[in-house]
Amino acid sequence: MSQIASNFFGDCSKNIKITGITGTNGKTTITELVNYILKDNSYQTSSLGTLGFNGPNGTTNTGFTTPESLELQQIFYILNNSGITHLNMEISSHAIALNRVDNVDIDIAVFTNLSNEHLDFHGTIDHYFKTKLKLFTNLESSKVAIINNDDNYSKEIKKNTNAKIVTYGFSNDSDIFPDKISMDLNGSKFYINYIGKKFKINTNLIGDFNILNILASILICKEIGLNMNKIINSIDSFNSVPGRCQIYNKKNGGIIIVDYAHTPDAFKKILSTIKNINPKNKIITLFGCGGNRDKDKRPIMAKISENISYKTIITNDNPRDENPEEIIKQIISGFKKDNYKIINNREEALKEGVKDLNKNQVLVVLGKGIENYQIIKNKNIYHNDLEIIERLI
Secondary structure: OHHHHHHHOOOHHHHOEEEEEEOOOOHHHHHHHHHHHHHHOOOOEEEEEOOEEEEOOEEEOOOOOOOOHHHHHHHHHHHHHOOOOEEEEEOOHHHHHOOOOOOOOOOEEEEOOOOOOOHHHHOOHHHHHHHHHHHHHOOOOOOEEEEEOOOOOHHHHHHOOOOEEEEEOOOOOOOEEEEEEEEEOOEEEEEEEEOOEEEEEEEOOOOHHHHHHHHHHHHHHHHHOOOHHHHHHHHHHOOOOOOOOEEEEOOOOOEEEEEOOOOHHHHHHHHHHHHHHOOOOEEEEEEOOOOOOOOOHHHHHHHHHHHHOOEEEEOOOOOEOOOHHHHHHHHHOOOOOOOEEEOOOHHHHHHHHHHOOOOOEEEEEEOOOOOOEEEEOOEEEEOOHHHHHHHHO
């Protein structure tokens, strides 16, 4: 199907500078940030991923992180005929395994990280990694591989790609790395070291994970040909990615943070970041787990929440074909204490979390980000965390 679709639509990916971002976490933020930087510098650019297809006629939801090959090749055709020169896209492991990107001419491939996710599909973490690896083994020597140097799987990718390798990370043997970091809930300030020079970043994004996302975005833009000062000016003016570490302030001083985190690794990163920024803040974590997905991670996420949070509210999150009560039972099996509350209805859970939120408390709402539905059985029922929170505050 991939080959037929590519032939039918004229193999248009070869006419577009495509950056493909893969990894467990960080794909959406890097995709959106790079797209913003390019647009801010007058590039004809587009993005494709979890937040949808941002094309010439606005944003449309494709239903997948990476669409099926037929739709994907049609998107390249539309972009090419609309004068779009650059596309920044998320590439999921499902898309690689199911051959959706076989006939996509990727110029820059980015590896963010790898942790336990999608094992219901891949079976083992080893198979999951080998699927991601295919993206890099297929790159020609004229292409670029941008790799997170801090990730345990980075060495294996470096050994198995013919592409030009550029690295980012906190370790100073990376091609770009940060220094002198200061952070609060309003943003981050730090310096980057790049080819013997230092540049200052002042961003609204928070968390070490977002610093890594920024470093990857800088390398992408440098490979495309942007001037470093222009890249930094754009980063400094970038607000946030919708549904990713999105912050709301209650009138009494309470803070609400909404994030798409739905893996143990992402849970630990976002909750640890909030705790480390202000250890005096009491964190209330609200989350559920999706049905028909990795069951093993459910008690692990409960354990992480219990270790870092003051208390936890457990609720529903796209139960799909599973019994919501069974999902919740599996989540709470990870708790050792009883400092949690179960409120099945997600809107009611949000109402209680926001209503009881006091000064020096942070309500962290995880799992759905900007999703505007709950999947129950085979029905999509309208639900949007952000709209409910905006109404409540």
